[in-house]
Amino acid sequence: MESEFNPDRPADLSPAYRDEAWRRLSEEQFDIVVIGGGVVGVGAALDAATRGLRVALVEARDIASGTSSRSSKMFHGGLRYLEQFEFGLVREALHERELSLRLLAPHLVRPLPFLAPLTRRVWERPYMAAGLFLYDRMGGAKSVPGQRHVSRAGALRVAPSLKRDSLIGGIRYYDTVVDDARHSLTLARTASQYGAVIRTSTQAIGFLTESDRVMGVKVRDSETGETTEVRGHCVINAAGVWTDEVQALSKRRGHFKVRASKGVHIVVPRDRIVSETAIILRTATSVLFVIPWETHWIIGTTDTDWNLDLAHPAATRKDIDYILDRVNQELVTPLTHDDIEGVYAGLRPLLAGEDDQTSKLSREHAVAVVAPGLVSIAGGKYTTYRVMGADAVEACNDYIPTRVAPSITERVPLVGADGYFALINQCENLGERFGLHPYRIRRLLNRYGSLLDDVLYYADADASLLEPLTAAPQYLRAEIVYAVWVEGALHLEDVLARRTRIAIEYSHRGVDCAQEVADLMAPILGWDEKTTAWEVANYTARVTAEKASQRQPDDESADALRAAAPEARREILEPVPVPE
Template identity: 70%
Template sequence: MSKDKTEAGNRLEGTLGPTERAENWKRLGSQEFDVVVIGGGVTGAGAALDAATRGLRVALVEARDLAAGTSSRSSKLFHGGLRYLEQLEFSLVREALRERELMLTRIAPHLVKPVPFLYPLTRRFWERPYTAAGLLMYDTMGGARSVPGQKHLSRAGALRMVPALKRNAMIGGIRYYDAQADDARHTMTVARTAARYGAVVMTSTQVTGFLREADRIAGVKVRDVETSEEVEIRAHAVINATGVWTDELQKLSGGRGRFRVRASKGVHIVVPRDRIVAETGMILRTEKSVLFVIPWGNHWIIGTTDTDWHLDLAHPSATKADIDYLLEHVNTVLATPLTHDDIEGVYAGLRPLLAGESEESSKLSREHAVARVAPGLVAIAGGKYTTYRVMAADAVDAVSPDIPGRMASSITDQVPLLGADGYHALVNQADQLAGAHGLHPYRIRHLLDRYGSEIHAVLATADDNAELLKPVPAAPNYLQSEIVYACSHEGALHLEDVLTRRTRISIEYPHRGVDCADAVARLMGGVLGWDEDTITREVAVYTQRVEAERASQTEPSDQAADAKRSAAPEARTSLVEPVV
């Protein structure tokens, strides 16, 4: 096969491997783009896909890794925002439910799955009809199209569904459905789909300045943090989709922002599935907000907190107080309390909230805002993960005055993500696939729910080495072929990219990835060309990261936790401030 045909085929597959990275770096400096998107979170990846499928020439640049910030540290839910009904934000709920439906049925059925929740009732007489009315509105707004509607339960019925609850913790319950996804995998898949439609997607590519022509922004200066090479990217328009870094990037552009973004820290803990005996997740009211107990494979995710954060934006730290808060609140309803010893993983993320009138971050707006802050420069911030596609479309619409000619309308509501096509047929063929590759059907279904129809490419990495179909040492939920594929197709460049985002080993195992770090680094090195020194350095940096995170989680305050976490070195050693 000719080199041109191979490159065309890889682009059709949305491949983000070492060869594509080298080619894309050359394209950044040699082509003029219609749009440069800054930020590899779900909004930035969504904007790149939206623009590319409108026929625009697009580049997406990210200083760290795809979903390295907020978009890998959410509650991992595609939900309508049931509690927003109480705040009378009906349009936000309706919009989110529509997006949830699109994900479940058309855009990402391989990645987004229905998940049931129990809403325990604790007040007699008024609470059941009040909550039922809200859920009825939720269902009729679109919440019960592809998932069952609400189901009312007596106390005995609720206890049969969730035996882990204290008998006196409720007087009954209501079961309803939302949806969930691996947020980091979903974001990465959005970016790969953008690449499939022609977008140049580059991670480890830091914006260091802006290009100007008279009074307008005409592109950006970027630096490859892997090689320290620099290049100028010329473009008709730039979209700032950097989330909690929005204000920092705005300062770098030399202009004033039209809105202010506040970072709100949300902490989640992960515990083994057998520590809470239940058939369904739970949503619990707290004095400040709500607490979710979310099924996650062989685990439960419990979260979240909601507090202001003014320290390191790249590495928000969970404190002992954050973890104690979650344990205290979930233990009010559990017959067998959870302890610190039950915790397998902890993660903290920052929500980019639009600063509002209220000083309480839990009441700040979850709606998004788009502003054309200068000719050629648009900023987008706020919103919620579920509505990323709408946010992306609004951001691309906003650059239309800067794009020569007429710009097509958004069509991403009709564009399945990579791996969606053929997914349902492959689920029906799971037994045959398992037999052909010598794997258990459960393993095949697990892979299908992570890769969809891309499963063939994942399994093909083992064509010349059957050992790759064996589990990762000390992390048996994942195959070694997945590690190789993460580097050859999914853009992983560092050990932390694989252990924290391409897989979720860092939060799903008590060792948090340390026990398999060497084995994973060696698999990665085979694709990325690492020598022994590089392997040793990657393992050491990752181990120090885990040690720093563990240390931070024993501290009582944000400042003390941040000091401990910040002591760990960066995997991307040549990142410089401000990081955008």
């Protein structure tokens, strides 16, 4: 197996690529340096790279390690924003959904039927029908069916788990589902393919300045503590919920602030709810989604302020009880805490004004030039990452000495998209070729697309890699090896929480397969027995802390327990406090 950096495969974020990236960060002059490896940051890096700009992206932890791996797993238009009259946001999001569904990422973004139960007679059906009519006309029914009304009996036929007396009918419509962490990672790899230098475990710790102009970023390796300077004509702060902390490094006052809103989801086995479709339920202030996720359902979300640890938001017993109480109002057989196999909490970066008169929280995004050469972008929603990235790059134009070409990312498929539809039709043949069940092939195609051959390549030399993980049989051992050789995974949690979703899909949360996964990672990353044992112990401590925090009654006590678990990246620094 190739261990040296291969310039002909720049999308492969191998261990050797990481070493080469550090050298390039230290030696080259970039047009744009992006801080933050969430979906907006990697989207901006891809946008800039495909315009022909020299781009570097640094991320303190892992790609999508924050908000972008902890969403509701939907790539949707935002139906509920119609009630807030945010028609522009919905139209934009539906356009982006259509692009990803048909061209950019069909292997990752897939259609998903929904049922919206109706509970009020006379007014609710026409009210919902009008909203969904707008949704469909704005672009919601281009490549998926439009709304279809059903009676109570019709709704119960597709969702038998709903109580008969909890609805009077329903409306069926379509949206989409996505593995957010894999999508963000694929964006990063696509940006790398087009020339961007992507480096994780690389923390921004300061800015390079000349007079009042920002000229680059000081960075620190979160694994070794080594530091270097990255020179760039413009820096984009795409740090999500850390936007204010990164901005504080510049000692400049921003034009907006970011407020973190916590969203909690629970994961239960698929057989606990019998339904052919996803379900959207109204709550007093928002909606609750019940999303099919292979052999599970994801149910959420909450929406509460969070002012504690941004890296590790903690779900509480109160959060989980809220979700169970709301969904059980609709179910014939109620869910209990014993049914829950996974829980995760994420933070939404909502925009807030600088004072009370302008403090309207929004899902719109904002771009601001904080100082000459420093652009901040925040807010928005996952689906509109491409527009956000393009807007951030546009704001850099005045600081880049060469002509900047227009954005073309709406015509650039992500790696793995090319040939996906044809391969799906060949599952039987591919199964025979690789000696795998067609179901397994389809699942791999829906995670890697046309990169399937690359994933299974490692089994040519070791047939045991075609075997599933003992305690997580949804995943092949080859996927673990691929995650390290090609997808930039550096730690056990990178693999168990993001390259795979074992951390939320199994009741053991990854602990039972931690040793097997670590043993597969060790020879590639050069871990000795001591390091391998530390990785397993560290991950186990993380899971123990998360489970303990989820039994706490409030945010403060849950945060204290979750924060006690050690960081996998031992040299990462606490962010600079944001001045009041």
